[in-house]
Amino acid sequence: MGVSEYWITDWRKKQVEIYLNDGREDGTTYFYLYKTVTEVNKQNLQLVMFPDLKTDFDELFNI
Numbered sequence: 247m248g249v250s251e252y253w254i255t256d257w258r259k260k261q262v263e264i265y266l267n268d269g270r271e272d273g274t275t276y277f278y279l280y281k282t283v284t285e286v287n288k289q290n291l292q293l294v295m296f297p298d299l300k301t302d303f304d305e306l307f308n309i
Contacts, residue, residue, distance in 0.1 A: 248267065249267060250266065250267045251264065251265065251266050251267065251280075251294050251295045252264075252265050252277070253265070257307065260284065260285055260309075261282060261283065261284050262303075262306070263281075264279075264294065265279055265280060266280040266294060280294065283303065288304070289303075291306070
């Protein structure tokens, strides 16, 4: 089973980039930038693959 979602967190910018894995018709997969979350849209920070698992932006960046 491969990775279907990963986050890149930049503590200096207080920003999270969420990447998702998508499949192509030939069976290969690729990652694409799904969403960028900053303090402006921090309410949108959540795992895509596990939507019931909540994450708090302020806690993540210790604000």
